[in-house]
Amino acid sequence: MTQHIHDTRPTATGPLAGLRVVEMGQLIAGPFCGQILGDLGAEVIKLEQPGSGDPMRVWGRSLPQGESMWWSVVGRNKQSVTVDLRTPEGQDIAKRLIAESDIVVENFRPGTLERWGMSYEELSAVNPALVLTRVSGFGQTGPYSSRAGYGAIGEAMGGLRYVVGDLSTPPSRMGISIGDTLAALFAALGTLGAVYERTRSGRGQVVDSAIYEAVLGVMESIVPEWVISNYQRERSGAILPNVAPxxxxxTKDGAxxxxxxxxxxxxxxxxxxxxxxxxxxxxxxxxxxxxxxxxxxxxxxxxxxxxxxxxxxxxxxxxxxxxxxxxIYRPVDMLEDEQFIARRSIIETEHPVFGSVPMQNTFPRLSRTDGSVRWPGPRLGEHTTDVLTRLGGFDDDAIVRFTENGII
Missing domain, CATH: 3.30.1540.10 (formyl-coa transferase, domain 3)
Known part of the structure; x- marks a missing residue:
């Protein structure tokens, strides 16, 4: 475990500076919401399973060093704290951190937090202003809520997969995890709405973002077109039907x-x-x-x-x-484009393994309190001692005991 010196971290300047987020969950839908909030300046404390951490640490294209470049993006601006949430001691640690925070982001299967004694009712009893943002495949209610939810299924049920590709092939997928990221974007938007409402009521609430609904939310007018005019949009390749040219x-050079x-x-x-x-x-x-x-x-x-x-x-x-x-741009085109360069759409941040890592900047841009990329995805457990001492109030003996027992 490496203790991170808090004073050496770049100071957040974004509009959410001063807000603290506890991120629980893994993969994309929850963590991308946390990335957005962190980009906008919030302090994001990510709780990860000791020994393994978020699978995103090894997803995507990895170099021989075993480090995932995807993790350097989705984990950026976050502090990594290892804690076993399946144990009573780990749950107590999480509750202490949540009591000192503004927002919790999680994307476990619905019912998981409740089994761990961390329902919204229990958490808000000690932190009434808490905003609990929950991202899942089908939402927290309804007959499908207990199903395992993946972005691909949400893309299919939300209507996107049917209209992507060409009619000569089966329904296609985008080359990115668009269902997860859409759910995360809606989750972040709902979180900001809840935080704003809290300034009037003083109370938090639950933000419930379902992947299939996030996809449905961007599907334009496909539902009324079907119901009112019996028109079903079909896969149409590179065009939109009846929109030309x-x-x-x-081109002559093959582009x-x-x-x-x-x-x-x-x-x-x-x-x-x-x-x-x-x-x-x-x-x-x-x-x-x-x-x-x-x-x-x-x-x-x-x-x-x-x-x-x-x-x-x-x-x-x-x-x-x-x-x-x-x-039609690829990364090589983006890196050379004068518009990208002028607006710093791609920035570089220092990584302990890769050196200087280019990645997309924070968006959208704010004229006075812009977001920032302050560091890439951290090493597993890099901030455990710092956070548990600073926010959890645990002393050195407790840290040693937790470590020996595999809690952190």
Missing amino acids: SNVYP WILIAANQDTVFGRLAQAMGQPELATDERFSTHGARGERQQELDRIVAEFTIEHESKELEELLLEHAVPVGK
Whole structure:
């Protein structure tokens, strides 16, 4: 166990500086909520199982040193405290820390906290202002609440998987854990709402974020479209049906470029850039509806134009005509892009194993009290002694006893 010297940690400057969060749970949905709150300046104390910790420590792409680069992101700005929450002593430690905190974030299966003697009623009895943020697959109530909930299942039930991909293939998934991160974003939003309401009532409350509902929440108008007009959105690959031209188009140098020119005035500017201004007044393409009806035909015409140009040349030409355009970026493109550089969208932070690690900055930006990345994901148990002494009130003898008994 390594004692972390509290005074050496960079000071948080974000809008949540002064709030303390106890993060329990693992993997993505709960920890990403904790990451957001930490990015915004909150002090985040992450409780992890001794000896193993959050599985995110080994998920994703790892280097030979055994360190996960994903953990360096999702664990950033957090203090790692090892404590066995399955033991009465570990539960007592957690309760002491929670009594001194503003927010608890957890993503265990519903009922777990209750079995550990940490229901909201029990926790709020000693900390009435506590906000308990609970992230799960199906929420804390309803017939499915006790099921194990994973992001992939929430994406399927929330309607996202059905509309991702191409009709020629089975429903696809995004290349990221979007269901978990959406639930975490809604959880963070609900947490901030509860903290704000607390300034009026002085009381905390439970924030209940379900993965399937978070996915459903961003699914636009698919439900009323089905109920009212019997319209079922289908998988459509790189396009939205009847929205044209808005697609990914090939270029002479083998790159792909996205052009979004479906609005009437923008399409007129695209037609000018293509050297075919007559397209804008051609009755086949002159209105949004007409272009949608002839989407494939119009996409072929645009592709015949783009394939004749190098991607950089094409991008410059379309920008001159104020046509929304963008390359399909990979990390190498992001690192070289002047917009990313100017806004510091990617920053570097020092890591004890990797050295300087680039990662996404904190978003959104605040003009006066912006968030910050103060350190990457910490070593397992790095802050146990510091936190238990500073906040839990435990002395050295207690720390030694807990360690010998495997509690921490």
